[in-house]
Amino acid sequence: MEGSLTPKRLEGSGRWLIKIIAGLxxxxxxxxxxxxxxxxxxxxxxxxxDVVAYYQNPVxxxxxxxxxxxxxxxxxxxVRSILLDLNPTAWVLRAANxxxxxxxxxxxxxxxxxxxxxxxVKI
Amino acid sequence: xxxQPEAKNWPRWFDPRSRSLGTFGFILNRITxxxxxxxxxxxxxxxxxxxxxxxAYDGFIALVKNPLFKLGELLVIAAGVIHGLNGIRIxxxxxxxxxxxxxxxxxxxMALAVLCxxxxxxxxxxxx
Numbered sequence: 600m601e602g603s604l605t606p607k608r609l610e611g612s613g614r615w616l617i618k619i620i621a622g623l624x625x626x627x628x629x630x631x632x633x634x635x636x637x638x639x640x641x642x643x644x645x646x647x648x649d650v651v652a653y654y655q656n657p658v659x660x661x662x663x664x665x666x667x668x669x670x671x672x673x674x675x676x677x678v679r680s681i682l683l684d685l686n687p688t689a690w691v692l693r694a695a696n697x698x699x700x701x702x703x704x705x706x707x708x709x710x711x712x713x714x715x716x717x718x719x720v721k722i
Numbered sequence: 723x724x725x726q727p728e729a730k731n732w733p734r735w736f737d738p739r740s741r742s743l744g745t746f747g748f749i750l751n752r753i754t755x756x757x758x759x760x761x762x763x764x765x766x767x768x769x770x771x772x773x774x775x776x777x778a779y780d781g782f783i784a785l786v787k788n789p790l791f792k793l794g795e796l797l798v799i800a801a802g803v804i805h806g807l808n809g810i811r812i813x814x815x816x817x818x819x820x821x822x823x824x825x826x827x828x829x830x831x832m833a834l835a836v837l838c839x840x841x842x843x844x845x846x847x848x849x850x
Contacts (some may be wrong), residue, residue, distance in 0.1 A: 619816055622809045629802060633842075646783060647776035672757045681752055685732070710766055716773050 610683055614676055621673035621721045628666040654718045667710040747808055747828050754805035761798050792846055802837045807831040807838075 635653070636645060645653065654660055682695055730824050743747075771779040785791065811827045820827055 619813050622806075623813055626806050626810065629806065633799070633802075647772070650772060650779070670762060674755070674762055677755045677760040678759055681755065684752075706763070706766055713766075713769060713773060 610680055614679075618673055618676040618680070621669045621676070624669045625666075625673055628662070628669065631662075632666065638666045648722070651717055651722055654714065654720075655722065657718070658715045660714050660718045664711050664714050665716075668707055671706050671710075675699045743825055743828060747811075750804055751808050751812065754808075757801045758805060759797070762800075779804045789847075796839070796846060798842050799829040800835075803835045803838045803842075804832070807835050 654663075679695065679699060682692070687695065736747060739747075768782065772784045786795070808828070808831060811820075811831055815824050834839075
């Protein structure tokens with residue numbers, strides 16, 4: 600079976616290893632996320648009050664922000680891998696690198712701000 | 723159309739003819755990855771409702787309890803389960819584990835994915 604089993608030349612073994620390890624962390628975090636949000640919550644979705652109560656535990660805030668960092672890292676390295684499948688020119692790859700770093704950093708900052716905002720709501 | 727990694731040949735990705743099981747695994751990994759990345763961005767934007775208070779967020783939650791949104795959510799769960807289980811196979815194989823049995827691993831993990839998707843579908847539509 601062929602597939603993405605080995606790092607591509609332009610992907611680099613470091614980025615490839617980060618993607619694989621981040622993916623394994625996501626399996627664990629996402630398992631918890633699915634159980635809390637879709638199995639335990641009545642009707643499969645948390646209300647505003649449920650979300651605020653859930654985020655009162657600082658461990659949850661740290662876990663969710665860590666989850667976001669890992670997910671964004673895995674997703675954006677993955678998008679870059681797919682782009683490499685298309686044999687981009689050096690200019691396109693450089694532009695994509697810059698764009699992915701900027702959008703990824705913005706997503707992490709926004710998500711962390713949102714998590715802290717919810718954690719600071721008084722119940 | 724030759725199967726070369728050229729941007730102009732992207733329609734070939736969606737042509738199922740003359741494909742090996744491994745190629746289907748690879749294509750599934752890529753398609754679910756793109757779908758999940760798009761969902762991730764939309765999910766983050768939608769969760770912005772939390773910062774606007776209970777009325778905005780609970781109103782949004784009431785909207786997504788619509789069966790059409792639930793179906794979309796089930797598709798996201800399906801993509802996540804397929805990508806995750808297929809990804810476990812890729813990670814194990816990458817470290818030299820189960821390389822000779824990767825075809826049977828793929829079939830078993832995808833059968834497990836179908837069971838997981840059916841379970842979540844049942845929970846969402848029959849109980850939720």
